[in-house]
Amino acid sequence: MTDTPAFDVQAVRDHFPALSRRVDGRPLAFLDGPAGTQVPHECIDGIVAYLETSNANLHGAFLTSHETDAMMDEVHAAAADFLGAADGSEITFGANMTTLTFAVSRAIGRTLTAGDEIVVTQLDHDGDVAPWLTMAEERGAVIRQVGIRPEDCTLDMDALEAALSPRTRLVAVTLASNAVGSIPPVARIAEMVHAAGAWLWVDAVHAGPHLPIDVAALGADFLICSPYKFFGPHLGLLWARRELLESLPAVKVRPAADDLPGRWETGTQSHEMLAGLLGTFRYLEWVGVSQGGASGEPGAADGRRRTRLKAAMTASRAYERSLIPPLISGLCSVPGLQIRGIVDPAHFDERCPTVSFTLGERHPRAIAEVLGQRGIFSWDGDNYAYELIRALGLAESGGMVRVGLVHYNTLDEIDRLVEALREIAAGR
Numbered sequence: 001m002t003d004t005p006a007f008d009v010q011a012v013r014d015h016f017p018a019l020s021r022r023v024d025g026r027p028l029a030f031l032d033g034p035a036g037t038q039v040p041h042e043c044i045d046g047i048v049a050y051l052e053t054s055n056a057n058l059h060g061a062f063l064t065s066h067e068t069d070a071m072m073d074e075v076h077a078a079a080a081d082f083l084g085a086a087d088g089s090e091i092t093f094g095a096n097m098t099t100l101t102f103a104v105s106r107a108i109g110r111t112l113t114a115g116d117e118i119v120v121t122q123l124d125h126d127g128d129v130a131p132w133l134t135m136a137e138e139r140g141a142v143i144r145q146v147g148i149r150p151e152d153c154t155l156d157m158d159a160l161e162a163a164l165s166p167r168t169r170l171v172a173v174t175l176a177s178n179a180v181g182s183i184p185p186v187a188r189i190a191e192m193v194h195a196a197g198a199w200l201w202v203d204a205v206h207a208g209p210h211l212p213i214d215v216a217a218l219g220a221d222f223l224i225c226s227p228y229k230f231f232g233p234h235l236g237l238l239w240a241r242r243e244l245l246e247s248l249p250a251v252k253v254r255p256a257a258d259d260l261p262g263r264w265e266t267g268t269q270s271h272e273m274l275a276g277l278l279g280t281f282r283y284l285e286w287v288g289v290s291q292g293g294a295s296g297e298p299g300a301a302d303g304r305r306r307t308r309l310k311a312a313m314t315a316s317r318a319y320e321r322s323l324i325p326p327l328i329s330g331l332c333s334v335p336g337l338q339i340r341g342i343v344d345p346a347h348f349d350e351r352c353p354t355v356s357f358t359l360g361e362r363h364p365r366a367i368a369e370v371l372g373q374r375g376i377f378s379w380d381g382d383n384y385a386y387e388l389i390r391a392l393g394l395a396e397s398g399g400m401v402r403v404g405l406v407h408y409n410t411l412d413e414i415d416r417l418v419e420a421l422r423e424i425a426a427g428r
């Protein structure tokens with residue numbers, strides 16, 4: 001891609017109060033997005049306004065409870081628009097992705113018989129592996145693990161094909177790797193999985209801030225993500241096909257409604273965080289209108305919200321895509337630096353700007369610390385991609401340093417990162 005997309009990154013950054021923070025006179029470079037992004041003022045304002053005016057529990061006979069009911073309906077509907085779902089009843093909120101995955105995997109486990117098979121991958125975060133391992137152990141199911149191609153850290157599609165059998169009941173795969181940024185061909189995987197008669201569980205946590213998501217186009221049966229990774233508050237968000245949400249044996253308290261969306265939402269939800277998430281969706285609608293050429297007013301609950309949200313994510317992807325070549329070539333110019341993941345420009349469409357690397361014999365934590373002292377925030381270690389780090393033989397040496405860009409990051413920040421790494425490599 002050679003065109004520079006018309007993406008006004010400064011206008012975007014102006015929505016994020018944290019991005020103007022300076023320490024010792026230096027601006028901060030938030031390259032830690034894969035572990036959680038910063039939030040726009042719309043999100044913060046939504047949390048504050050809810051707590052100031054409408055804080056109540058659901059289904060009461062008074063004003064603030066009515067307002068809470070309305071806010072809850074609206075945030076479910078907005079999340080459905082974000083994911084291309086039919087409507088808000090297909091959306092379930094929870095504490096985070098891992099907690100929701102444990103709950104739903106346990107319910108799925110209740111439908112299995114001993115010897116049924118679950119497929120997981122080496123590319124996945126442990127939040128999309130451990131719940132399936134636990135459930136399989138409890139239910140006598142068999143786990144098959146699909147490996148990666150170590151040369152570029154992409155999913156081994158031949159191994160995936162070989163792992164499928166008539167006993168396969170579910171395949172759990174990531175839509176983008178939180179460790180190395182690879183984007184597996186999930187729509188193709190869906191066809192393979194369905195041909196085997198199994199369900200596809202898609203972990204879209206890392207993909208959330210990077211890609212437009214359309215659950216129908218992907219062919220997913222379940223898709224899960226975490227709003228705190230796409231400019232929202234700390235929450236988990238699950239979509240599943242209605243028929244599955246209605247029929248799987250959910251574990252729930254007795255008086256709770258058996259209809260959707262309440263069936264999978266145990267206890268009281270974090271209403272203020274959900275009000276904040278509504279603010280995040282309004283912000284993304286603004287991105288869609290101002291950067292993606294969509295029409296309409298952010299916050300207008302009409303049929304065009306899906307168009308605005310999709311336009312936001314399409315514009316984000318185009319902008320982020322333009323950052324991948326300078327990020328990769330800049331990192332590759334640092335002596336001794338080795339990226340694990342896709343570095344061939346011909347395959348940049350198959351990755352997002354999340355990049356992990358080692359630098360000679362230096363311990364990843366030591367590198368992250370020096371970067372942190374310079375106001376450049378990165379992560380180090382395994383980032384819960386246990387199987388991947390083990391497969392790469394890096395588990396004993398501190399894993400890797402990970403930097404991840406989202407749509408508020410800039411070319412200037414890439415330059416700062418590369419310069420700092422060059423100095424670290426030179427021992428300065």
Ligand SMILES: Cc1ncc(COP(=O)(O)O)c(C=O)c1O
Nearest residue numbers: 096097098125127178205206226
């Ligand atoms: C790809 C991926 N899946 C799952 C998780 C776990 O998400 P949560 O913290 O919401 O449980 C993460 C968190 O980093 C992730 O990046």
